[in-house]
Amino acid sequence: MKAFVLAERSDAARELCAGARTVADEVVLVAVGDMEVPAACADKVLHVALPEGAVFDDAADTVIAAFDAEQPGAVFAEPTKHVKVVAGKLAAHAGASVITDVIAFDGDVATNMYFGGVGQKQQKAAGSVAFYTVGAGVFAEAEASGANATEELAWVAPAKAVKLVSSKPIEKSGVDLFKADVVVAAGRGFAEKDELKLADDLCEKLGAGLGCSRPLTEGVDWLPTEVYIGVSGLMLSPKVYVACGISGQMQHMVGCNRAGALFAINKDKNAPIFKQCDYGLVGDIKTVLPALTAAL
Ligand SMILES: Cc1cc2nc3c(=O)[nH]c(=O)nc-3n(C[C@H](O)[C@H](O)[C@H](O)COP(=O)(O)OP(=O)(O)OC[C@H]3O[C@@H](n4cnc5c(N)ncnc54)[C@H](O)[C@@H]3O)c2cc1C
Incomplete structure (x- = not known):
């Protein structure tokens, strides 16, 4: 089985690729924009270069085209706002549901949270493609590996591109909360x-x-x-x-x-x-x- 990994941050990409490796024979990382691709983390890296003015969310149609070409059996997505937009469109295209906020896996049985975290449920993905959003730490113990054979994907312009109305810099404290001890x-x-x-x-x-x-x-x-x-x-x-x-x-x-x-x-x-x-x-x-x- 082939697994797609969709992530925005390099650390998350590494961890999800490591996790995907525990269930998949082939791990394909989709790297959008200028995300630093972790070394030796996937068999294949599909890179999506963002054209001038495009944002992460605009990559959905390009990722859908790659999904159709590669036909993965599972998709592991980092639960950021941008990745969730792309993963949601991809799941809709595949006619699949997404198991969100997964906090543990036991083989193909995922434990996820619902009602905003109040409840937990153990379930297997329904349908031919399993879609999961998985937070940091779930695959912390898993080891990533792979030759990172990189391919550039041809840009598929979105039917409705994101229109940037305004932007303001994010105040950064200087400490990356994902990396902070x-x-x-x-x-x-x-x-x-x-x-x-x-x-x-x-x-x-x-x-x-x-x-x-x-x-x-x-x-x-x-x-x-x-x-x-x-x-x-x-x-x-x-x-x-x-x-x-x-x-x-x-x-x-x-x-x-x-x-x-x-x-x-x-x-x-x-x-x-x-x-x-x-x-x-x-x-x-x-x-x-x-x-x-x-x-x-
Ligand atoms: C679908 C959904 C998703 C949500 N997602 C999130 C989420 O991702 N993250 C999130 O944080 N919340 C989320 N929330 C909101 C969440 O339900 C809570 O409302 C929120 O986490 C409460 O924040 P709080 O603990 O800071 O405030 P409060 O619940 O108001 O608690 C404040 C605490 O401070 C204590 N306190 C007051 N004064 C002092 C003092 N001087 N010294 C010491 N202690 C003091 C009080 O005793 C109290 O326990 C979500 C809600 C929903 C419905």
Whole structure:
């Protein structure tokens, strides 16, 4: 069986190729734009060069043409917003359904989350092509391999191209949350934007990356949407995760519950996060965080 891997980030491409290798005889990575292709990760790399002005999502028709030519039996997709657009169109073209948010595989049985992470289900893909979106860490133990024989795909112009209306640079903290050993995450326990300085100071001491729960991005816009963690955001597996002022709703926790050690700081001793963390500290972030930063 042949497997397609669709990814936007190099690390995700490597991990998904490694995972695809556990079930497929041939692994084909579709690399769109200027993604750095990981060394020796797939049998074949199909490269899609984006024409001037085109964005990742516009590559869907080119990927569909490659899919028709290659006829893979499985597609493993990184769950980013752009990859999901392409994977969704590809699945619709193939007449297949997508098993989203897979958190574990046992052979061809996938365990995935639904209802925003509240439920889990074990299922096999229906139909002739299996489509999965798979978060970081699921295939962390698998080994990628392959000769990376590279082919350039001919661009198939989309019937309706994305029209860029405006753009603004993403504020980058300088730390790649996928690569950070330690992630500090801020939640609605931070009452004002200025209080995020407390989390920043802790990050600096720990060499950590700063992430957050969704409410700190959408709505208040204190942090960019690219750094919120959870079922609809980033799914991380750092060595240490420090959740500050986060209640522990499942939609957030599925993005961090594969951390090596999960610390929680919350002023409510009954907060659900205390049932899910390895170490819990009941206290106000305004006093705990400065004390912690000073003590380190
Ligand atoms: C379909 C769907 C998808 C979703 N996807 C995501 C997702 O990907 N990621 C995500 O994060 N959310 C997601 N959500 C939202 C999610 O359900 C929660 O609403 C959100 O995670 C709550 O964020 P929070 O824990 O920061 O806020 P809250 O739930 O409001 O918790 C704030 C916590 O801070 C504590 N606190 C308050 N003040 C202090 C203080 N001074 N010191 C210490 N502790 C304090 C409180 O006791 C409380 O426990 C999704 C929701 C839906 C319906």
